[in-house]
Amino acid sequence: MHNRLLEPIEIGPRRLRNRIFISAHVPGFADQGAPGKRYISYHRQRAAAGVAMQITGGTAVHRSGLLTTAPSALVNLDDTIIPGYQSLSDAVQGEGGTMLAQLAHSAGTLSAELLGQPSWAPSPVRSALTGNVPHEMSSAEILEIIDAFVAASGRVRAGGLDGIELLSAFGFLPHAFLSPLNNRRTDGYGGSLKNRMRFLLELVEACRPAIGEDRILGIRIPGSDMTPGGLEISDMQAVAQALENTGQVDYLNVIAYNNSLRFGRALHWPATPAGHELFTELSAQIKAVVSLPVLVAGRITHPDQAEAVIASGQADMVAMTRAHITDPEIVRKITEGRADDIRPCVGANTCIRARFQGRPVRCMHNPYVISRNTDHSPSSSNDLPPVTVVGAGPAGLEAALTAAQRGHSVRLLERSGEYGGQLRLWCRVESQKELAAVIDWRVRQLDKLGVHPEFNQTVTADQLLNIDDGIIVMATGAEAVADAIPGDGSVVQTTPVELLNDPGLFTGRALIRDQGRGLSALVAAEALAAQGSNVIVVTDEPAVGLDLDLTVRVPAYDRLLNSGVEFLPNHTVAAFEDGAVKLQHVFTGQETVLPSIDVLVxxxxxxxCDDLMKALAGSDRIVRSVGDCVAPRTVEAAIHEAAQAIAQLTPA
Ligand SMILES: Cc1cc2nc3c(=O)[nH]c(=O)nc-3n(C[C@H](O)[C@H](O)[C@H](O)COP(=O)(O)O)c2cc1C
Ligand code: SF4
Structure with a gap:
């Protein structure tokens, strides 16, 4: 039951229809810095499904605090944004939703080189993450920025949105004034906490008349910097009370960390295996000292978790932000008693990776982030050919599911005795267990549609052609092969796939060669370290897992280095002999010999695995190949390709 979650709530002048909101995030769909068709459709879809309130991504109000130079993110620097705001508010309000704009100034948290101009901040404190040393704001510049927030608030009002959220978290400008880590000023804006909160309080007082009494004014605050010497919860309780005492604030939205710290930007939106309801203890402590509504975010992915947060009084509203990227229909499914059908957010953070790349948001296992959800789109045709899918890995499962949802009759043939392909093996490792939901959710959905896989089916091309005259989808995956390294056979050579299948077979000291630059070498290292093996990961790149974004890399390094795994960058594996592996430094050519290596992964x-695909190439049947059997890539690529291939086959 999710009764508390579905209760309405008063936020300032507005009554919201339930307790679920989508916190600010940049979906990367803006057109030239303003909400365009895709941006609006993204938020409309979520409002139509019942989410109570949504907040735009952080929107720069002044050039000295840009969040990006990409035109796919909103900027509120002049009146050109107003028509886009108008269309956005019409769309969301038309669906019964509430839409706020998050107004932001990035202070010194982002790279000045990327932004192409100096950042302004309270003090010229170097960002430990980007190396940016911002310009110290003068008193006149402080007033200029407050004016910019006021002007931006006026545009939000003119655009008909329901209000603003001032971003005073993540080391952004008001937070940077609050935090002793960022604020070293000796004037009336620095020193004591009272002085450090002055900027935020002045900002609130200035923005309220601009947004108006009939709109919402919320503030996003950290419950803590989570770093010695930074803001602590007791400081933030005092800030919360001061904000409440202004009488101008309608809610406080609690998060944590500070992006100007070395790891702050990695940890406030962490990937799996981070826990859930990450910051509810902080929100509860803020709630204990104010009577304002308190909101919270942080890996609240299932309605049961959300219900528990509300029922226990830890917060008044819960953000399910990534959860809504994965499934826009959460509220509808809860309301219809179908919580089980919610496509689960598994914390893969493909979405955040896209954000870092300045690209439109993507989800590892929702191919429909912005378009209609196929759960509700059976084909209008009632004469659909049958579909036979070969392979029940992520691509095969998605192809079978999309086909069944469209109305095809589906057979799903799997060579092994299990679903999930290599992803299933991957999920055996402790840190990756949550990803099993990518498989399990599809299996449950297929089951409901009456599609049950046929296991242990090794089919030939002839057998396939004789099954029926329908569509054949090849999703036969890929296999791992070990590289040929010159050696005398004294070291056991294997692949992560073989290893994950039965780590117990590979004992002793292990050297893992990271060539994929992603997680797989690190996952193999974790599997071996978990059974007590001594593990070294070597790469010819400057760092292991080079392509991982920081929300995945930082926790993975933390896990592995703290469980005794060693990393050896800038080395190639040259050869092995008598149980010793010879490495060569990629720049100096210097040789290093690692003695007593038992396993080389x-x-x-x-x-x-494209033999069947090739054998069917000349047939006159409709054959589609999807996923790794076309070219080995990510789970995301496999799922998206499969969904697209089927959708293109059948009329909507
Ligand atoms: C793609 C993406 C972009 C984000 N951009 C912003 C932003 O502009 N401003 C902000 O305050 N938070 C931003 N966030 C953080 C979210 O508001 C939220 O705190 C975070 O996703 C944790 O909540 P969740 O676990 O429910 O996703 C972003 C999150 C994502 C996934
Ligand atoms: S990519 Fe992963 S974390 Fe991001 S929305 Fe999808 S499932 Fe959630």
């Missing part, structure tokens, strides 16, 4: 040489 060679990451990421994948060969497509």
């Amino acid at each position: 060679d990451d990421h040489i994948m060969r497509p």
Whole structure:
């Protein structure tokens, strides 16, 4: 039951229809810095499904505090944004939703080189993350920025949105004034906490008349910097009370960390295996000292978790932000008693990776982030050919599911005795267990549609052609092969796939060669370290897992280095002999010999399993190949390709 979650709530002048909101995030769909068709459709879809309140991504109000130079993010620097705001508010309000604009100034948290101009901040404190040393704001510049927030608030009002959220978290400007880590000023804006909160309080007082009494004014605050010497919960309780005492604030939205710290930007939106309801203890402590509504975010992914947060009084509203990227229909499904059908957010953070790349948001296992959800889109045709899918890995499962949802009759043939392909093996490692939901959710949905896989089916091309005259979808995956390294056979060579299948077979000291630059070498290292093996990960790149974004890399490094795994960058594996592996430094050519290596794990040489696909090439049947059997790639690529291939086959 999710009764508390579905209760309405008064937030300032507005009554919201339930307790679920989508916190500010940049979906990367803006057109030239303003809400365009895709941006609006993204938020409309979520409002239509019942989410109570949504907040735009952080929107820069002044050039000295840009969040990006990409035109795919909103900027509120002049009146050109107003028509876009108008269309956005019409769309969301038309669906019964509430839409706020988050107004932001990035202070010194982002790279000045990327932004192409100096950042302004309270003090010229170097960002430990980007190295940016911002310009110290003068008193006149402080007033200029407050004016910019006021002007931006006026545009939000003119655009008909329901209000603003001032971003005073993540080291952004008001937070930077609050935090002793960022604020070293000796004037009336620095020193004591009272002085450090002056900027935020002045900002609130200035913005309220601009947004108006009939709109919402909320503030996003950290419950703590989570760093010695930074803001602590007791400081933030005092800030919360001061904000409440202004009488101008309608809610406080609690989060944590500070992006100007070395790891702050990695930890406030962490990937799996981070826990859930990450910051509810902080929100509860803020709630204990104010009577304002308190909101919270942080890996609240399932309605049961959300209900528990509300029922226990830890917060008044819960953000389910990434959860709504994965499934826009959460509220509808809860209301219809179908919580089980919610496509689960598994914390893969493909969405955040896209954000870091300045690209439109993507989800590892929702191919429909912005378009209609196929759960509700059976084909209008009632004469659909049957579909036979070969392979029940992520691509095969998605192809079978999309086909069944469209109305095809589906057979799903799997060579092994299990669903999930290599992803199933991957999920055996402790840190990756949550990803199993990508498989399990599809299996449950298929089951409801009456599609049950046929296991242990090794089919030939002839057998396939004789099954029926329908569509054949090849999703036969790829297999890992070990690279040929010159050696005398004294070291056991294997691949992550073989290893994850039965780590117990590979004992002793292990060297893992990271060639994929992603997680797979690190996952193999974790599997071996968990059974007590001594593990070294070597790469010819400057760092292991080079392509991982920081929300995945930082926790993975933390896990592995603290469980005794060693990293050896800038080295290639040259040869092995008598149980010793010879490495060569990629720049100096210097040789290093690692003695007593028992196992050499060679990451990421994948060969497509495409024999069947090739054998069917000349047939006159409709054959589609999807996923790794076309070219070995990510789970995301496999799922998206499969969904698209089926959608293109059948009329909507
Ligand atoms: C793609 C993406 C972009 C984000 N951009 C912003 C932003 O502009 N401003 C902000 O305050 N938070 C931003 N966030 C953080 C979210 O508001 C939220 O705190 C975070 O996703 C944790 O909540 P969740 O676990 O429910 O996703 C972003 C999150 C994502 C996934
Ligand atoms: S990519 Fe992962 S974390 Fe992001 S929305 Fe999708 S499932 Fe959630």
